[in-house]
Amino acid sequence: MEKVMCYIPKTLNEALEIRNKEDVIVLAGGSDLMVSHKRTIGLTPKFDKSVMIIRNLPEIRKIYMDGSECHIGAACTSREIAESPLVPWHVRQAASRMGAIGLRNSATIGGNIANASPKGDTPGPLYLLDARVKIASTDGVREELVSDFIIKFRTIDLKPNEMITEVILPLSEDDFDYVFWHKVGTRKANAISKVTLSQAVKFASDGTVCDYRASATATGSKTNRSRDVENIIIGKRIAPELIEEVIAAFDGIISPRAMPEFRRESCRRSIRRFLTEAEKRRIEGCRDKVIDTYDGYYVPCAPVCRLS
Numbered sequence: 001m002e003k004v005m006c007y008i009p010k011t012l013n014e015a016l017e018i019r020n021k022e023d024v025i026v027l028a029g030g031s032d033l034m035v036s037h038k039r040t041i042g043l044t045p046k047f048d049k050s051v052m053i054i055r056n057l058p059e060i061r062k063i064y065m066d067g068s069e070c071h072i073g074a075a076c077t078s079r080e081i082a083e084s085p086l087v088p089w090h091v092r093q094a095a096s097r098m099g100a101i102g103l104r105n106s107a108t109i110g111g112n113i114a115n116a117s118p119k120g121d122t123p124g125p126l127y128l129l130d131a132r133v134k135i136a137s138t139d140g141v142r143e144e145l146v147s148d149f150i151i152k153f154r155t156i157d158l159k160p161n162e163m164i165t166e167v168i169l170p171l172s173e174d175d176f177d178y179v180f181w182h183k184v185g186t187r188k189a190n191a192i193s194k195v196t197l198s199q200a201v202k203f204a205s206d207g208t209v210c211d212y213r214a215s216a217t218a219t220g221s222k223t224n225r226s227r228d229v230e231n232i233i234i235g236k237r238i239a240p241e242l243i244e245e246v247i248a249a250f251d252g253i254i255s256p257r258a259m260p261e262f263r264r265e266s267c268r269r270s271i272r273r274f275l276t277e278a279e280k281r282r283i284e285g286c287r288d289k290v291i292d293t294y295d296g297y298y299v300p301c302a303p304v305c306r307l308s
């Protein structure tokens, strides 16, 4: 059997040097890799290439603000993200509902993006908030929108010598009047998304919509968001016919394969519920930002679990 190495670099520079000279598998939390490389019961996972463990690199294990932008290190775990007050609300929601407690202590945001699963929970909010990934190699650093970086199912725009180092969020819930995030799953925890809808809306002083965003996971080969759909409502007052127009247009951009009608209907209900309630709260002058979604159709999600 060919010998494979396990590298545990102490600094980001060391990691980038290793990645530059050898085709290593980058392992962060390992929650996807240990499953994709598993063997039969009783045998440890098998890696056919050397592995580089990056989860404890200090440069990519921190959350901080730079001006108004929130920076999340690629090796930050779901638990760290869910518990950080610096992280925008939508992203905290997604991180807090991933898997179960054990998983949230190991799964990282870099791994969730690089895995490029359409059912991944964090890309929905990241698309919604125009998040960027920071990518580093020995050649330098570059940034790209998460929505461009994830090309399609299991395909990302990453060169063999590159690593994701940060996720940068230019927007947060403070930029909107009302926000919405909901995961439809089959259990309270350890539930892979059936559908996850993220939405946000901002009103102008005359009551018309000046910003509206909606993104959905598990409804196609990657997370779905469309500026054309969102623009239908911009500059207008929310009304039932307009909501139905948005719903029909959103229906046109999603292409769920399994359980298509369930997923489509979940999106329809989420959009209708959010926009109707947002308009109602605007008229009433209600400043309660978070619009919840339980109307009997949805499967409730797990509460945030604090472990300390």
Ligand SMILES: Cc1cc2nc3c(=O)[nH]c(=O)nc-3n(C[C@H](O)[C@H](O)[C@H](O)COP(=O)(O)OP(=O)(O)OC[C@H]3O[C@@H](n4cnc5c(N)ncnc54)[C@H](O)[C@@H]3O)c2cc1C
Pocket (backbone or CB within 6 Å): 025, 026, 027, 028, 029, 030, 031, 032, 033, 034, 035, 054, 074, 075, 097, 098, 099, 100, 103, 106, 107, 108, 109, 110, 111, 112, 113, 114, 115, 119, 120, 121, 122, 162, 163, 164, 165, 190, 191, 192, 193
């Ligand atoms: C039981 C179970 C339940 C789950 N539930 C959910 C769920 O509810 N929601 C959800 O979204 N996901 C879920 N997942 C999937 C998984 O936990 C997530 O995708 C997780 O975020 C992956 O992160 P990781 O650090 O463990 O990735 P790893 O397994 O370490 O890596 C995954 C991929 O990303 C690459 N990678 C990791 N970090 C970097 C980096 N910094 N730069 C470049 N490439 C990198 C790796 O090379 C690999 O290809 C679940 C998995 C399991 C096993």
